Amino acid sequence: MGHLILSGVSKSFGSAEVIKPTDLEIVDGEFTVFVGPSGCGKSTMLRMIAGLEEITSGTIEIDGKVVNNLAPVKRGISMVFQSYALYPHMSVYENIAFPLRVAREKQPEVDRLVNRAAEVLKLTDRLKHRPGELSGGQRQRVAIGRAIVREPSVFLFDEPLSNLDAALRAEMRVELSRLHSKLGNTMIYVTHDQIEAMTMADKIVVLRDGRIEQVGSPLELYHKPNNRFVAGFIGNPNMNFLPVTCKSADPEGVRVTFADGSEAVVAVDCGDARPGDKLELGIRPDALRIGGDDAAGLKLVPEVVERLGNQTVIYAIAPDGTPLCVVGDGFAEVRPGQQVAASFAPADAHLFGKDGAAFARNFDLSRLDRLA
């Protein structure tokens, strides 16, 4: 219950195509996160699945039934809105009971379902209160309660945590993951926060400009991004990109030259790389080591050093002016303005062509399966 298939779904407002034709399959019980920068069409996509936004072309199928022209409630979905959208004049009980009242459920059944939802969400002693008397986190839980009470097959969340403060957000993240494992429904979650995506998702859908850039598990996206955009979007702090030139390409990898003339061999499928091609090398901040003696080295000048205790985040610039971020240990010997050497293992590096497409890394994804 809750198998969703989008085929060739697109959306235009006038002549502007905000969602390009999209194919996507979400299997039953999966926690899928749509992530992307603001304006990438992720909320529109969610509203199209919900039935709040008309589809220009293509079909949406839920459990083998085309639902293009069905009202939201007939699709078996329910939705939690960014602003909670609680009814201020109704008690928490009536807010949660609203979908049941619409469906004209009998009072004993309403009681049973509302109490059960309230129990799951720890709202039992708040049922008589008005939304105005609740804290942000409680309001959010009421909104979730209203969504789960009619037991839909697909839950849709539209940036539900973006109005909460950081501590509460972390708490609600855990709570949502717990709720998902308890209910086992299909959940689709929209966010611009890649941490929410990484922590909660079974599957992440990265969107940009109304187009799906990549679909995969969080670690798959982290370790094998399809292109420069996904690589830069997933992972915190963001990946560093250095301009390099291809020197030679062979099955073992691509030998590249940095701006300062040093060389490294990146272990990727060489594809159609030719000597002389301008490429970009991607390296994650935590893969760079200050003063390490790995095969590939860089000189950099730290500008800002953030010491977080367990780690040190260093914002630096390379001699050619490229900004770089390095995550070192809590005792990293760096000071702003003093040049340091950093190095990385070529196996950790990513390589991107001129068009932004990634060269396939020789990374064994089966390593990730063991973690699942």
Add this chain to the structure above:
Amino acid sequence: MISKYKWWELVITYTGMALFLTFILAPFAEALMVSLRPIDSVFRVPYRFFTDNMTIQPYIDMWTSVPKLGRYILNSFFISCAVTALALACIIPAAYSFARFNYRFRDGFLVAFLAVNMVGAAVLIIPLYKLMFSLGILNTYWAMIIPGAAFSVPTGIFLMRSYFLRIPRELEDAAYVDGASRLYTLRRVILPVALPGIMVVTIATFIAAYAQQFLFALTFNSVTDYHPLPVGLYQFFGRERVLWNELMAASLVGILPVLMVYVFLQRYIVAGLTAGAVKE
């Protein structure tokens, strides 16, 4: 914001307010004083605000000088209530439609409504008379209720529309996702949330209807029993003299229903009734 004023700024502020209030309240004070003295003392020269022979006799006499005074007051109240009810029945759906739906010429219609408002009833009184005549409702309550409602609808729509626009659209989306129809959503979600706005419009319409009924009653009605208070007050104008003190007493008593409606309804204009609907 820190509001710290210099002493002279405070003086200017309070002087301005005092001036304004004097301007508005002086006629009431004068009316009250006139209503509280015998007719002979009203025209005494030199003028005195307080006189020795003050009495509440006019408040008693007025019911006998104009025997139907009670009926006129009730008529006024009834006509205003009917106008308000009829106007609200038109204003709420229209304002909701203007606030939420997209259709061709929508903004044009809105402008047209407001343009009608600018012309005003006085200009249209003769055509309206003809209209009432053709409809055969001259000399009925309807002749005063229908035009009264019609002329308060445009302002009401404008007020109500801006209130509806402030209600977050997500509330309706949420109800729609939960399977509620448009009408169900309007009834169970939008109207309760918009209650403070509806109260404002109700009060504004009621007061406008109370004030404006004079013109319609004078033109469209000649049945004494249907007269509202403003027309009924004319009966204090005798052949030889005007009973100013009783006239003022009757006027002040006639304002009471409006005051009562205001006091009763303003309790519902509770700030923060919408608190907690969405994150502000």
